[in-house]
Amino acid sequence: MLQTEHNLHTECSHTAVTLHQLAHARAGDKGERLNVALFAYDADHYSTLLEQVTEERVLALFAHRGASRVRRYPLPNLAGMNFVIDDVLQGGVNGALNLDGHGKTLSFLLLSLEVYI
């Protein structure tokens, strides 16, 4: 991965990559509320995340799941940010017909977002 990042930096200034290349994430649930914490592998990419992984884009990414609101809490000390996303769990751990009622897999939906570096 480091080699890939190196190439992206030096050879093309605006290359599209999935967020998965730059960051790691973990999802957690409380009722119908999902949180996804996102962290840059390299602190140098934190500003890219701040610029491009916005509340609006995350709301659009989860729109098909009925997301009603996204709030983003930046945590510069951790080179990360916490997203709190409401109403995407289709009933949550108890009510959902989805196989994954917790929404635990959704950290990787966020990581599938495309960003430019």
Next chain:
Amino acid sequence: MSFLLGSGAGFSGDRTDAAVAVVAELIKRQQPSALVFETLGERTLAAAHRTMRDDPESGFEPLLDELLAPVLRDCLDNNIKVLGNFGAANPSGACQVIADLAAELGRTDIRIAQVHGDDIRQQLHHLDLQRWEAERLDMPGDDALISANVYLGAKALADALAMQADVVVTGRVADPALFLAPLMHHFDWRWDDWNRLACGMMAGHLAECGAQVSGGYFADPGFKDVPGLATVGYPIIEVEQDGSLLITKPANTGGCVTEQTVKEQLLYEVHDPANYLTPDVTVDLSHAEVRQLSPNRVAVTGIRGKPAPERLKTTVCYEGGWQGEAEISYAGPNALARAQLAAQVLRERLMFRAPAELRTRLDIIGLASVFDSDSGELQRSAATSTSGDYRLRLAAEHSERRWVARATQELLALYCVGPAGGGGVRRQFQRRVFTASYLVKRSDIQAYASLFETALIGVRRSGRHAAN
């Protein structure tokens, strides 16, 4: 000298051999320590209440014996305090199991304490309840109500340790309070020393999900590699008198404790990082920093505390009708088209074979499932090969069992009347539990600890043996 907090389990269903390596490390260190079992999820408690209706001697963590048997003797011999919310709906039942286990080890001198006060079902309708801000569901009627439990703080647990309990058994408490309690007892921190309380609570937060901070739920091959996932070491948190804390794990175990594993767990199930609400303190993580000191040793600094919230969170569980699932596989040439045809046949059948209020969802596993919406938006737009290995999944819910049974039976029937080559049908349905979250006034809740009646120790199991 630091106090050591070890995790023995992070959820009901966790590995039952995890505590062994943790206890071995705690003994080796020869420091004051506690071992904590967190086994009670939002929904686990409702399941326990329901089980207890059928069998009054159940209702606690079903794996309790299996979790404690390998380590109880070592903990008692080495003064490692054991705390767990494995009491679930029936803490006194769990106390009895532990007492019996101790008796088998020849340790009838064991002191077991039980925490009371979380079960508020009886007084629920006399309480001043506020709906939790993200809650969408209304309070159910009495007939549907299964359980109502408050997330208690650490005070009654610390009181139990002051009674010189070896083992503290609770029902619903805030998970990290299981870890904060032994710190409060050991360091004698004040209950309004918000910064230290916040550090202790976050020590608990980091350890409460077991291996999730030490390499579990983390691996992403090629990006985040974790050695020895099959033998991950569960976390040990070293906490100092001033509240500073460090995460590590037992020697010679798999897994890893890195800045990345700690960061992911630090924010797990957290919403506003500046206001993480717990029963004993409001935690501010916005200045938190993590630092790798050496391999598998990570310090967390900058945790701050603010006064505890006025209200305590309460989870109400109630009957949610029936839910069922059934699946069938299609593989090889044109498999996707056959799976899609099967889905279409089911949709048509259910139009006239089930009532309109039957809620259903159809996934094609291998094409789109867990990311998809109930209406299958991604499934329709996903581009993929028509040959492959796909599994059609039906999920259905209704207040009456018979309609869920009917819907899943319609999938079963695809064996003979569906598209060609369908196989591997699995079908199951069960009662469903809904949960809703409310906030109660702290002053309305009376939590306290009591020592389990030691005269009873050894009685029941010997009675069982006699019966055998």
